[in-house]
Amino acid sequence: MAATAFTPLASLAGGALIGVAAVLLMAAQGRIAGVSGFAARLLPPYADDGFFGRFAFILGIASAPLVIRLDGGWVPVPDIAAGPMLLAIAGVLVGFGAVWGNGCTSGHGICGLSRLSVRSATATAAFMATAFATVFTIRHLL
Numbered sequence: 038m039a040a041t042a043f044t045p046l047a048s049l050a051g052g053a054l055i056g057v058a059a060v061l062l063m064a065a066q067g068r069i070a071g072v073s074g075f076a077a078r079l080l081p082p083y084a085d086d087g088f089f090g091r092f093a094f095i096l097g098i099a100s101a102p103l104v105i106r107l108d109g110g111w112v113p114v115p116d117i118a119a120g121p122m123l124l125a126i127a128g129v130l131v132g133f134g135a136v137w138g139n140g141c142t143s144g145h146g147i148c149g150l151s152r153l154s155v156r157s158a159t160a161t162a163a164f165m166a167t168a169f170a171t172v173f174t175i176r177h178l179l
Contacts (some may be wrong), residue, residue, distance in 0.1 A: 059148050066090075071144025072098065073135035138163070 059070040061117045075091045077083075091092075117124070135141040138160045140149070146164065149157020 055147060056151075059151070062147070069140075069144050069148045070094075071148065073132075073141035078134075100142060125131050134164075 055070075062068050062070045072095070075094050078091055079088070079095065106112045114172075119127070138145070140157070140160065141163070142164055145157040145160040152170060
């Protein structure tokens with residue numbers, strides 16, 4: 038397993054930017070910055086006035102590493118040991134979980150917790166418990 042660099046200032050700045058973006062979105066449009074909700078509403082039948090804003094939001098997330106790389110910055114390349122089939126299954130499970138949980142980690146974990154939502158606290162606890170159990174199982178039991 039590769040170790041990552043400890044970058045507290047960059048991490049703090051990134052977290053602050055995510056928080057500011059979430060607050061600005063809520064203030065300007067009254068919307069929670071939930072990535073799964075934005076992505077799901079890019080698919081039909083959600084052709085409404087907010088389509089291009091949602092598209093820009095998702096495009097910004099997806100293109101950020103490219104912009105950093107073009108600016109001369111270093112972008113770590115993840116070392117993914119799983120094959121395409123396992124990644125596809127994992128993607129379906131994550132998508133199912135986001136729909137079943139009525140939101141994802143960004144909507145519940147960032148925006149919901151900051152609003153002191155009990156439902157979001159419960160969802161985030163479930164996300165984290167599942168993540169802990171998965172990592173423990175893969176690293177210590179398999």
